[in-house]
Amino acid sequence: FYLDDVQRLYEGGLKKGEPTGFHNVDRLMSICTGHMSIVTGIPSSGKSSFLDAMMVNLAQIRDWKFAVCSFENDPATHISQLCEKYVVKPFAEGVTERMSKDEMTKAQAWVNDHFVFIDHNNGEKATLDSILDRAVGAVQRMGVRGLVIDPYSYIDLQRGNRSETEAVGDMLTRVRLFAKHHDVHVWFVAHPAKMIREGGS
Secondary structure, three states: OOHHHHHHHHHHOOOOOEOOOOHHHHOOOOEOOOOEEEEEOOOOOOHHHHHHHHHHHHHHHHOOOEEEEEOOOOHHHHHHHHHHHHHOOOOOOOOOOOOOHHHHHHHHHHHHHHEEEOOOOOOOOOEHHHHHHHHHHHHHHHOOOEEEEEOHHHOEOOOOOOOHHHHHHHHHHHHHHHHHHHOOEEEEEEOOOOOOOOOOO
């Protein structure tokens, strides 16, 4: 069994994924559908901003489309941030010249072509089922290749009698299976526990 697959691995090595658009990062990793990544780092270190930039890069380089479930950003604000990364100019007025109205309109149309937002502003805590059900629709309708859940801590784990560790383990297993079955890459943003400053660091 699997002899042909093993032969291909021997001759060609592991399949290389898509570039992130950042040369320093591309030396360390690439993005493959059917897999899942956890994005974490200290508070306010730019986790979500980095992920936004990588999505914009993949959309420009490989024409990827994304479903985004962002609990800490309303869709309008998130769209403005993606527009900034696409145009490489600020959205709002400030010291640096902002994007023109024409640039903003074109950027918004581009974002609309490449991103769909899974919104949960109905006052109820999101469940993994509700997110994945809507993500399936985005895959079928738009051909989405990436799903972002930012941050995962907003999801109702529906633990029942399970420990938190078991519930998180089950959730990650389901997400990995979803990624593989639908041939998408899933990113989870995980904020670490509150960090205590010691001696100014």
